[in-house]
Amino acid sequence: MNYATIKTHDVANGPGIRVSLFVSGCTHRCPGCFNAEAWDFGYGELFDGDTADRIISALSPDYIKGFSLLGGEPFEPCNQAVLVGLLERIKATYPQKTVWCYSGYDFERDMLSYSLGDEDITKRMLACIDVLVDGEFVQEKKDLNLRFRGSSNQRIIDVPRSLSSGEVVLWDGAN
Numbered sequence: 001m002n003y004a005t006i007k008t009h010d011v012a013n014g015p016g017i018r019v020s021l022f023v024s025g026c027t028h029r030c031p032g033c034f035n036a037e038a039w040d041f042g043y044g045e046l047f048d049g050d051t052a053d054r055i056i057s058a059l060s061p062d063y064i065k066g067f068s069l070l071g072g073e074p075f076e077p078c079n080q081a082v083l084v085g086l087l088e089r090i091k092a093t094y095p096q097k098t099v100w101c102y103s104g105y106d107f108e109r110d111m112l113s114y115s116l117g118d119e120d121i122t123k124r125m126l127a128c129i130d131v132l133v134d135g136e137f138v139q140e141k142k143d144l145n146l147r148f149r150g151s152s153n154q155r156i157i158d159v160p161r162s163l164s165s166g167e168v169v170l171w172d173g174a175n
Contacts (some may be wrong), residue, residue, distance in 0.1 A: 001025070001047045001082040004038040004072065008058045014100040014148060015173075016065025019058045023047070023083070027071035028104035032139035034150065038072040059094050059141050066098035066130075073108070075103045075125070077117030084121050087128035100148075102128045104136040107157055107168060131171050132157045144153065 002024040002090040004083060010020040025031075025041035037043055047053070059067060067090050076085055086124075090099060105111060114122050126132075133149050141151035156170050 001079050002042060003016070003047045004035065004044040004052065006051070006055065010068060012148075013068040013070060013102065014098065015064060017063055018035055018066050018068045018071060018100070019055055019064060021055060021069040021086075022070045023072040023074055023079050025079055026071050026104065027074050028073060028136050030137040030139070031141065035071065041072075041076075041078070045074075047082055051083065052089065055086065056093055058091060059090065060095060064097065066100065067094075068100040068102070068131075070102040071104075073104055074101055074123070075105045075116050078122045080117060080125055084124050084128075087125055091128045092167045098130040099128055100131045100133070101125075102133045105134060107132060107155070107162070109132045123127060126159055126163065129159045132159050 004022040004024050007020040010018045013020050022038055023036060024038050024043040026039045029039055043055055069083065073079065087099060106118065110116055111122060112128060133154055135154040138151040138153050141153050143152050146152065155168070156171040158169045158171045
């Protein structure tokens with residue numbers, strides 16, 4: 001898997017100061033996407049053990065509130081295979097920090113039906129994610145006043161509460 005960039009002090013993709021990883025590769029190709037260069041699976045640099053170590057290290061300061069995973073598309077099957085280990089390592093090392101993920105896939109239709117590749121890997125990824133912003137970016141629904149999302153069709157989902165209750169629970173802004 002390749003990645004487009006790592007931001008060590010991101011304030012736009014979740015609450016507080018965060019470390020963000022923008023992965024490469026996306027088959028959605030949403031018109032108006034802010035990160036179209038990352039559609040190409042070969043864009044950027046190779047994600048390897050040193051990259052994971054840099055992210056873990058960047059998360060260590062107390063003022064860093066969490067990790068955000070964006071794209072490209074983190075839930076592309078070939079990206080999931082690499083990212084699941086990183087997410088599990090982050091949660092094991094920093095259980096007090098939140099993990100946010102942005103995906104063009106739909107939580108119920110795509111993720112909970114496990115239609116994105118390996119069911120076990122998708123379940124393991126979801127178990128590590130605190131908040132998911134789901135849904136493709138829709139240019140006609142773009143709203144610059146929305147917090148942590150680009151278009152009004154996208155939802156901010158509390159993943160643990162949704163998995164526990166069996167229905168979508170929207171994020172209440174508490175974490």
